[in-house]
Amino acid sequence: MSLWADAAKVATGLNVVLLAVLLAVWVRNYLQFRSKHTLGLALFCVFLLAHNAVYFYIYLVDPMLSGWFSTAVPVLVWRFLMALAVFETLGLAVLAWTTLD
């Protein structure tokens, strides 16, 4: 297993955590304010959370797929997956910073 793969897995896990925190804030605010803006944020968050949860499942949970991803996926693909996951982590960290501020 390459370093790229490890980084992608860690970043995906962090994304799930950050998105869960953001979702909690936005759902709570939506229930209070009922604004379409907060609903939009919450929806966006749900879909991105689904995306990252599916990747997390494939990378680390599913016995067959995780084995296959760890051994059969070329390094170039892992580099792309890692870059996307890490960019998302950075973006979400900034969003969490302003949202929890």
Place this chain on the structure above:
Amino acid sequence: MEAVLWYVLTGTRGGPNRARILRALDARPRNANQLAEDLDLDYKTIRHHLDVLTDNDVVQKSGDDYGAVYLPSERARSNWGTVEDVLEKVE
């Protein structure tokens, strides 16, 4: 400006308290100490929210001294319909 108001007041964890602060300042300009007492919030919390609201030009400061009072900004005033929609939803 409308998007900023929605985000600062309803898209953040501190949004509901910021909305309460804005409503109090609309009723009467106050300084951080008075806000802390009137809204029963920690002085530091009030200071932090006032900084965020000032940075986003939702409230403005009048006077530079220690006891400077805050009031809604011109920009907030010109979008007051949006502010009222938000304020309706806080206790």
